[in-house]
Structures are given as structure tokens and as C-alpha cells.
Amino acid sequence: MKKNVFIFLMFLSSVLVIAQKTVSGKITDEDGIAIPSASVTVEEPGKDAILAYGITNSKGEYKVSFTSAESNVDLKVKAFNQKPLTKQISNSDQTLSFKMESEATEIKEVQLKTRMITSRGDTISYDLKAFDSKNDRTLADVMKKIPGIEVNTDGTILYQGNAINKFYVNGKDLMEGAYGTINSSLPKDAVQKVEVLENHQPINILRDKVPSDQAAINIKLKNSVTMTGRGEVGVGMDPFLWNVKLTPMFFGQKSQWVVNYKTNNVGEQVENEGNFLGGFSPWEGRKSNTSQNDWLNVETASVPNLPIKRYLMNSVHYLSANYLTNMDKKKEWELKANASYTNNTVEREDNIETIYQAGDFAGSKIVTSTRNRFFTDKLKGELIFTKNAKKGFFKNTTSFSQFWNADRALATRQGRIGDESVESPTSSFQNSLSTIIPWKEKMINFRSYINYQDDRQTLQVSPANYLQIPYKLPKTNENDPDQFGTINFLPGTNAIQSFRLKTLDTSHTANISFSTKGWTFTPQVGLDFSSDKLDTNFEGVTVSGTPNFNGSEYENNLRFTEVNPNVSLGINYKSDTWSLFANLPVNFNNIKAEDDLRRVSKSLNKTTFTPNFFAQYSFASFWKASLNGSISNNFGDIKSAYAGYMLLSPAGFNVMDPDNPIPQINTKSVGSRIEYRNPLNNLFFNVNYSLSDSKRNLLSAPILDPTTGFTLIQYREQDNHSTSNRFAAEVGKYFPKFKTNASITYNNTTTKADAFLNNDQFENKNNAQSYGFKINNTYFEWMSFDYNMSISRTKQDSRGGTLGINNGYNHNLAVFFYPIENHTVGFNWDQLNTKNGNNKYNNAFYDVSYQFSWAKKKIDFELKWMNIANRRVFETFNLNGQLNALEYTRIQLRPSQVMFTVKFNFK
CATH class of the missing domain: 2.60.40.10 (Immunoglobulins)
Structure with a gap:
């Protein structure tokens, strides 16, 4: 290595x-x-x-x-x-x-030709018409075919393998990082070109002072004032199916807005379009997807490595609205208001046979099956004030989220049946403020972040005797060996695990920046404070409500606080060829964990130096080379400090030894990258290598009971390491003569980690390799196609031997034929194969479609038959390195379905 x-x-x-x-x-x-x-x-x-x-x-x-x-x-x-x-x-x-000598340019004939890809400075422009096909309707359809650009399944846009930091429409950032809605619903006919802004610094006052290594996307529309949008209404049968999408949009010079309502039960995960996909620099403050602290969970059925439309049994309603307006004549102040509501029900079912391969329980087999229903009910609102001028910056983001989620499971394990449920309401409030004030030749920056969240969760299992779980018996003498017993519940008893966590996170920083000859120096002081209050209890209660099992060892009343005063020095340099930045922080970490009931009293006071740097060199117009490195420390959180047994899942209890110290994880990483992008010959490629090493003082030591399939998760104080190195390469080329875009990718990742199971220490080693190939072609008037293929190989070694080698092959082929003007016949083929030793499973899925386009009205009528073969079950083998086991999994899929859909643009 x-x-x-x-x-x-x-x-x-x-x-x-x-x-x-x-x-x-x-x-x-x-x-x-x-x-x-x-x-x-x-x-x-x-x-x-x-x-x-x-x-x-x-x-x-x-x-x-x-x-x-x-x-x-x-x-x-x-x-x-x-x-x-x-x-x-x-x-x-x-x-x-x-x-130069003067020479009149004689123009014999005027022909307007637009280059497919043009470059000027740090801006690369793509003419959208050069890459679309007759069947494409939205921006996302075409974006996937542009060389150098990728669109992940979650909607994240990558340029040269890295996520973008901003998504603009006519230079305005309406969506604040949640750009999936526009990308999937903006008609391609409204777009003039897509611009990639390389090394984009979104804060105007910091340009030419603080460099950026990320790119942004700007969608330039044909008209400065555009009313547009996309809609679909579809119905199907067996059972009754529906799919409705209504997304009107307006983009003006002063204001922009998008309203989005989508509902379906056909397996489209539309609710994730509102997820934050990235786009905040540290200078702007903080922003992330608000999520629950999901400690308690029912047993959950597996999901296959398939396009989500193949297995998602859903019934979803998703409504969102985004609004932006300029508040002054100079168009420096912006007000943004965003709101969304999600109501979703998902069903899932699987059957798993787990065969242990090594150790004392080699050959043991556990059979489980799980049927789930997940209920999501979520409301979110956000208000943002921004001033982004050359002489100052201000941004305040206030958001509120409320969850009323619930999960259900009917689990079968070794013949026993458990009815499981989790209720999990959550309230969350966040406010992020950042301002940059110019002062003579200097800049002063203040940042403040406050987050308060209240999570309540209740896990109930009926009957309680489904939980044949091992737990550690109290010792009469410290030198005695560990002894384990099984909880015995009376018939008709329900097991109830209650949980409440109140979290407060705050962060406040102030810095001042000095700039001279391309260099910017930024000394900073800050104070981070967080407080977590955890209350839990586990008990068995009869149907009449009478407790018949409880104990103080199953309670927690824990407070976990972190105080981190810190100082740092930021160093930035920007020139025509060099971009570099470094941050040199010193943190004074003070951590306490206290629970009198559980005799927990831990503290840590440690000063750490956690530098990070990035350097990029641009040369020969088309090349960029970069190096990066960092050192980080993590001292755990409240999840690593509780000492009362908690039933986080019906599969087993978790507990931390109160005598264990606070976890300490030190990670060192380094990476390098070479990038080439040449718009003159439409060639893009990048090569990456990264290496990381993590050292921990606590080691997970699960205790397995193979007769029941349950596991007790605990930890022991022992230094251990995990290392990872990754090599990746990507080459993309557009062939204008053949109207073909092709790319090849390769990834090789090796990880090693110390592990401990049933008093047996060993090392897990995992090597994963993947090869990818993608091509799309629009050369023929009568046909276009897209083909994506990937080959993977995963090898796991454990306990000194090879646990298994898992091979996979996936491909997707989408072909569209245009036999007559305005008529389209489509064929889609998803193939997913897995192989482990002599076990091989091939999973194929086929779809066909017919579409008639009413060109004058820009309306499409589509009839589509999905999963023609009516494949109902997905079969595969997986490797579980932690438990040294092979898992044969069968997962329920969506049946064959027929849909008729009308698709249209709003204007």
C-alpha cells in the first residue's frame, strides 16, 4: 500500500x-x-x-x-x-x-453554429440540444448524458466525481441545496445551456481571497422571465394504481418560485426530492437534513440492490413550496421561504437464512422473516434572509421540523413470532447565522448556530417471551468469569422500552481576515457546547397493565455534556494556477458523562490539534492536480456512555460498561487527485487515491446466541485500528460525429478492522472492486439508447480465513425506437446477478412502453407495462463479516403492473 x-x-x-x-x-x-x-x-x-x-x-x-x-x-x-x-x-x-495585421473578414454565408461545449475562464458551458434525445423531457434526462457530469440515484449531481456546492437557475439559488425537484421537473425545452462554474466561491466578498475546490451548476434559461413546469397524471390496475406529479415553476428577474405536489403508489420515492443535497460552505453557517435520533427500531426487512421502483411498496403524498424574492433595488438582499409536508406508508417483507461459517458455532443456521409497515408523517418549514454583496455578507436560516413517525413489524425467528411497534414523535428547531463585515482592508466574520431537538420513542414487543435474549448476570466478585442468563417473562406479557432524548447543540465563532498579495490569513476563536439528556426504561407489562418485570439495571438517567473552546488559523492563497487553503485548529475538549443511578461518572479533558489542508495546481489549460490531508478526533457521544441495558432492537440488548473510558477515535487521512477536462475535444477524466487510518480505544465485543439468533452488543477497553485505502478512476468522452457519450469507471477499496466476537479476537479484511461502463447514443433518427453496466467483486477475510467472495453483475438497458413521427416504443431491461461459490442468482426485469406525442400541445400519452415477467422475489447471497456468516436472502418485490399516463408542460 x-x-x-x-x-x-x-x-x-x-x-x-x-x-x-x-x-x-x-x-x-x-x-x-x-x-x-x-x-x-x-x-x-x-x-x-x-x-x-x-x-x-x-x-x-x-x-x-x-x-x-x-x-x-x-x-x-x-x-x-x-x-x-x-x-x-x-x-x-x-x-x-x-x-497583428489588419485583414477584413469576408463572410460569404452566415451559418449559426453553437459549440456543444465551450470554455471561458472557470466556466464550461454545455449546449443542451447537443446531448438530448427524442424521448428526453426534463433537465435530469439530459444532464445524465453530459460528459463530466453524473446524477446519482438520490439526485446528487457530481462534476468530475465530486458533489457540486451550488445549483443556480439564472444565477439564483432558489432551492438552497434541495435542487432535486427542479432537476427532475424542469422541461428541457426551457433551458438554453448548462454552465459548470469550476472552483466556485459562492460568497462574493470572498472571491479571489478564499478559494474553493468545488464546482457549481448554473441553469441558463432561454428567457429571463419563464413560466414553466412539468405535470403527469397516471392510473393503473391490479390493484388500483396512481401516479400524479404537478410542478409549476416561475423564474423571474426579481422572484422565483416552485410549487410541487406528487403522490403515487407505484414505487417512486418522490419525497426525497426535498432532501438537502449539499451547498453550504462553512462561511455560510450550517445546514443539514433534519432527521430523528433513531435509537429504537423494530426488526427491519432487507432491501435489494435494485432500482427502488422494483421493490418499494408505498403510498406517498409529498407537497413542497419554495419562494425567493429580492428585497432591494440592487438585488443584494434575498428572502427565501421553503416548506414541505410528507405523508408516506411503506411495506416491506423478507426471509433470511443465516449460516455461521467459523468459530464455536460453525454450521449453525438461523431462519428469520420480517414483515414491516413504516409510517412517515413530517412537516418542515424554513425561512432564510441573505445578503451576498461584494462589500458584505449576511445569512440567517431558521428551520422547524416535526415528525409523527411510527414503525410496525411482524417478525418470525426460529418458530417464535413477535409483534413489534415503535412510536417516535420528534420536534426540532435550528437557527444558523453568519455575517461578514468589511473593515478597512480586513473582514470580520461572526457565526452562530443553535439546534434543539426532542426525541421520544417507545418500542413494544408482544409477546415478551419472543425476546429470548442473553444478558450479563451481576458478578459477586470482580474476578469471576462472565455469566449470562435469559429473561423469563410471564405469559401474556408485553415488553416495553421507553426512550427520551433532549439535545441542545450550540456553536459560536468569530474571526478576522487579512489579505495581501493573494494570501488571506484568518485567525478565529470559537466555543462549541452540547448537552444531551437521556431517560430510558425497560419493563414487562401484562395485558391488564401490571408490571411483572423491571429492574434498575434497565434504566438510564444520563447527562452527557461537551464544552469545546477552540482557536484556529486559516490560511488561503489564490492565484491563476494555485489554490490552497489550510486550517490549523486547536481544540480544548471537556466532556462529562454522569448517571448516578448507573454509577456512571466519566470525564475527559484533552487538547487536540486537528489540521487539514488542500492544495490545487492548474496547468496546461486542461489539467488540475491536488493534494489534501487531515487529522481528526472524535470522542464519542451519548450512545457510547449509557450503562443501563437498552433494547434498541428486538434482536438484542446494547450496553456500555460504566468502567470503560470515554471513546477516543483518532483518524488520519491523505488523498491526491489528477483531473483533466478538455472541452475542445470533449474529453474528461480524473484519478483519485485516498488513505485513512483510525485508532480507537474501545472495541465492539458482541455475544452471539446461535440457538435463538439474538445478540448482546457490548464493548471492551482495547486499542484497535481500522484502515482504508481507495483508488478510483473515471474517463468520459463525447463523440460528436456519432452523437455518443461514453464513460468508464474503476474503484478499488480495501478496509481492515480489528473485531471481537464470543471471546475470540480477529481481523476483518474487506476488498471491494468495481468496474463501470456507461454509454448513450442519439445518432440514429429512428433509435436512441442508454446502457449502464457494473461488475463488482467483494472478498472478505475473517478469523484468519476467507469468509467468502461475492461477485455481482448489474446492467440497465433503455432503448427507444421512433418508427413514425411522434410515436415512441421503449424497452427497458434491468439485470442483477450475484454469485458466491456455487450459489448463483440471476434477477432480470423487463418493461415495455408506447408513447404518442401531441407535438402541437406538447402532451405525451404513455402506456407502460412494468415487470413483464412478474418476478415477485429477489434472491441473493450476502457476507456478514461481523458475525462471520453467509446470509441467503429472499425479498418481496413489486408485481407486474400496467400504467396509462398523460404528461405535459405547464407552458
């Missing part, structure tokens, strides 16, 4: 060394007047390939960096109404200025 890191860094260094060739100068006409917008290209003699290019600024100045092994290169200059010139120059750093 170290050898691989050394070779990669040597390669990176060699690239940087040979890239130090820069030509700069000034282009003028015969009278010495500067010529702006002249193109300057560097090419190898005798080869029709551009090494690098540049565009002169308003002063006629240019600067081009390139890499070549040739001793000489050709420098070519072109400008409108000027005679082109070519000069052969040496392959060295130099300054060259040119005077």
Missing part, C-alpha cells in the same frame, strides 16, 4: 515538474491598440491537437500554460478582422507580444 502511494505521488510530482511552461504577453493591432477576445493556442508541430489555449482580456493580455515533450511548439493567434499568425517557439517559459 505504501508503495502504491509512493508511485502515485511520484507520478503526480513528475506531472507538476514538466508542466512548468508558461507563455504570456500582449496582442495588439498595427497601431498598438489592444485586441481583446483573441484566441491563443499552443500546438505540437505537425499535429492537429491543441495542447492549451487562452483568450486575451480587455487589455489584450494572455497567459497560456502547457505541457509537451517536444523541444519546440507552435503558437497560433486568431482574432476577428486580423490576419492569423503562427510562430514556432521553444518549449520554455517566456514572454511574447505580437502585433
